[in-house]
Amino acid sequence: MTTQKLSRRKFVAxxxxxxxxxxxxxxxxxxxxxxxxxxxxxxNGVAVNSKGxxxxxxxxxxxxxxxxxxxxxxxxxxxxxxxxxxxxxDVAPAAPGEAxxxxxxxxxxxxxxxxxxxxxxxxxxxxxxxxxxxxxVSQLKEKVxxxxxxxxxxxxxxxxxxxxxxxTLCGALNSAGMVLGLAAGTADGNAMINELYEWYSSxxxxxxxxxxxxxxxxxxxxxxxxxxCHISVSVWSNLAGxxxxxxxxxxxxxxxxxxxxxxxxxMLNEYWAKGGKLDFIAAWKPKxxxxxxxxxxxxxxxxxxxxxxxxxxxTCHDDHTK
Numbered sequence: 114m115t116t117q118k119l120s121r122r123k124f125v126a127x128x129x130x131x132x133x134x135x136x137x138x139x140x141x142x143x144x145x146x147x148x149x150x151x152x153x154x155x156x157n158g159v160a161v162n163s164k165g166x167x168x169x170x171x172x173x174x175x176x177x178x179x180x181x182x183x184x185x186x187x188x189x190x191x192x193x194x195x196x197x198x199x200x201x202x203d204v205a206p207a208a209p210g211e212a213x214x215x216x217x218x219x220x221x222x223x224x225x226x227x228x229x230x231x232x233x234x235x236x237x238x239x240x241x242x243x244x245x246x247x248x249x250v251s252q253l254k255e256k257v258x259x260x261x262x263x264x265x266x267x268x269x270x271x272x273x274x275x276x277x278x279x280x281t282l283c284g285a286l287n288s289a290g291m292v293l294g295l296a297a298g299t300a301d302g303n304a305m306i307n308e309l310y311e312w313y314s315s316x317x318x319x320x321x322x323x324x325x326x327x328x329x330x331x332x333x334x335x336x337x338x339x340x341x342c343h344i345s346v347s348v349w350s351n352l353a354g355x356x357x358x359x360x361x362x363x364x365x366x367x368x369x370x371x372x373x374x375x376x377x378x379x380m381l382n383e384y385w386a387k388g389g390k391l392d393f394i395a396a397w398k399p400k401x402x403x404x405x406x407x408x409x410x411x412x413x414x415x416x417x418x419x420x421x422x423x424x425x426x427x428t429c430h431d432d433h434t435k
Contacts, residue, residue, distance in 0.1 A: 156183040162258025179258040219296040221382045224375040231371030242272025242284025244370035275342030283342045285373035308394045310340045319368030329364040
C-alpha cells in the first residue's frame with residue numbers, strides 16, 4: 114500500500130475477508146451515536162454512499178469500498194481467498210467541494226427497473242425531469258456512491274413541463290442528457306444525446322412497457338416528431354381527446370419519463386460494456402423528410418436562410434419546396 118496516497122490518517126483500519134461492497138471499518142474511540150441514528154459519511158467534507166453504515170455492539174461501522182474510492186483508491190475483491198485489496202492510484206481524491214473529472218463511475222443498470230422507477234418518480238418527485246433523473250441517479254447513488262451522492266434529488270424539479278411549464282425541451286430528455294454527459298463525458302455524452310433525442314422524436318410513445326403497473330393501461334401512442342414538450346404533449350393530448358392537464362396525460366408523461374430513462378441506461382450499459390466505444394451509434398444526420406432543408410438553411414447562411422438546430426423542420430414549417 115502506498116502510504117503517501119492511503120495514509121493512516123485516511124484509514125483507521127483495512128478490513129480483509131469480507132466482500133468489497135459490504136466491507137466495513139471499525140472506528141474505535143469514536144463518540145457513538147444512538148443505534149437508531151443514521152450514520153452519515155463525509156470524505157474531505159463530501160458525502161459518500163453510506164449504505165451498510167451502522168452501529169453494532171457499540172462500534173460505528175462504515176463501508177470500506179465507498180470511503181476508499183472517494184479517496185482515489187482502487188478496491189478489488191478476490192473471491193477465492195475472501196480478500197479485499199485496496200490500492201492507491203494516480204487519481205487524486207477530490208478536494209472538498211470539487212467534483213472529479215468526467216466521466217464519472219457508472220455501473221450497469223436494469224432498463225426495466227429504471228423504466229418503472231421513472232414512472233413512479235414522475236408522481237413522487239414533481240414531473241418528467243426529476244422522474245428520469247432520479248430513476249437513474251438514485252440507483253447510481255446506491256451502487257456507486259460518490260460522486261453521484263453529491264447530487265440533489267430536487268435539482269431537476271424546475272424542468273417539469275418543459276422548464277417551469279414553458280413547453281420547451283422535454284424535461285426527461287433534459288435531465289437524462291445531463292446524466293449521459295456525466296457518465297460518458299462531454300463528447301460521447303453529446304453523441305448519445307443525439308441518439309436519445311432522435312429516438313424520442315421518431316418513436317411511438319409511450320411504450321407498452323408499463324402496462325402491469327400504470328394507472329391508465331392501453332393508452333394511444335403517438336410519434337412526437339420533436340423533442341419539445343409543447344409539440345409532444347399537444348399532439349398526444351389532441352389525438353387522445355383529453356386535456357393536457359388531465360390525469361390521463363400525466364400518466365402518459367410518467368410512462369414517457371420511464372421510457373427515456375430506460376433508453377439512456379440502455380445506451381450507457383452498451384457503451385461501457387464496449388469499453389467506452391460508440392460503435393453502436395451512427396453519426397447524426399437529418400431524416401429524409403427534411404434533409405433537403407439543410408441544403409439552404411444552415412448556420413452559416415445569412416438571413417433569412419440561417420437557422421440553428423437538428424429538429425424536424427416540417428413539424429412546424431411548411432415545406433416551401435413542394
